[in-house]
Amino acid sequence: MVRIDVALVPQEIEARNLNGITAIVIDVLRASTTIACAISNGCDEVIPTISVEEAVEISRAYARGDYLLCGERRGEKVEGFDLGNSPLEYTEDRVAGKKIIMTTTNGTGAIRAVKAADDVIVGSCWNLSAACERAVSLGKDILIVCAGEGRRFALEDAVCAGMMCERIASMVEADESDGCIAARRLYTVFRDNIEAALAGSEHARYLARIGFGDDVAAAAQVDRVSVVPVLHGGHIVRRAE
Ligand code: MLT
Numbered sequence: 001m002v003r004i005d006v007a008l009v010p011q012e013i014e015a016r017n018l019n020g021i022t023a024i025v026i027d028v029l030r031a032s033t034t035i036a037c038a039i040s041n042g043c044d045e046v047i048p049t050i051s052v053e054e055a056v057e058i059s060r061a062y063a064r065g066d067y068l069l070c071g072e073r074r075g076e077k078v079e080g081f082d083l084g085n086s087p088l089e090y091t092e093d094r095v096a097g098k099k100i101i102m103t104t105t106n107g108t109g110a111i112r113a114v115k116a117a118d119d120v121i122v123g124s125c126w127n128l129s130a131a132c133e134r135a136v137s138l139g140k141d142i143l144i145v146c147a148g149e150g151r152r153f154a155l156e157d158a159v160c161a162g163m164m165c166e167r168i169a170s171m172v173e174a175d176e177s178d179g180c181i182a183a184r185r186l187y188t189v190f191r192d193n194i195e196a197a198l199a200g201s202e203h204a205r206y207l208a209r210i211g212f213g214d215d216v217a218a219a220a221q222v223d224r225v226s227v228v229p230v231l232h233g234g235h236i237v238r239r240a241e
Pocket of ligand 1: 027029030031032072075076085104105106107108149207
């Protein structure tokens with residue numbers, strides 16, 4: 001029996017013992033989608049950082065041609081950085097072979113916050129099946145962590161979490177937490193139109209207002225890639241297939 005739990009807001013993990021846990025971190029709009037895209041397009045690794053200053057500091061250890069400084073604040077590319085947080089920017093010709101040093105408002109922090117878990121997988125609609133299959137194959141209890149928005153509940157993450165819970169429960173006998181049951185119920189409302197679920201969320205409406213509406217439609221695509229980005233020594237790498 002595998003326990004499936006969902007942290008619907010990131011604060012839920014603060015008091016948790018992550019020993020023996022496989023964590024799947026999701027920030028559908030947009031960090032985990034962007035990371036799935038970057039890893040799928042052949043970047044070397046993604047280094048998640050908490051602040052702009054930390055990202056810049058880490059970059060000093062590498063030759064300029066080897067890395068890209070990436071990330072956003074208020075959805076916009078950080079001034080002086082190479083890329084923002086739009087998955088559509090992370091094309092193969094931009095990212096292949098590069099280290100992506102990344103800071104985002106909620107997503108990269110959520111990934112760092114669960115580093116004590118036995119295994120950390122970065123999940124999104126884009127790599128939903130691959131992330132769930134990997135988590136189940138590890139045979140441990142699973143905690144799906146929604147990065148949320150400004151430490152608040154985010155609809156798009158909860159809907160994706162519900163989709164993951166349903167997928168995982170179809171693969172393995174599951175003991176479902178209340179968070180898991182709630183996320184599954186929410187997902188059933190939107191199952192026929194994930195794009196509408198995402199587009200109606202507060203953060204999607206904000207992204208559309210600042211010109212990133214295409215990212216929202218892109219992020220709603222389920223199983224566009226089959227990569228499993230995993231945290232290894234603090235860096236996100238592609239799990240060997
Ligand atoms: C975040 O980490 O808060 C986001 O991915 C924000 C965004 O760029 O949409």
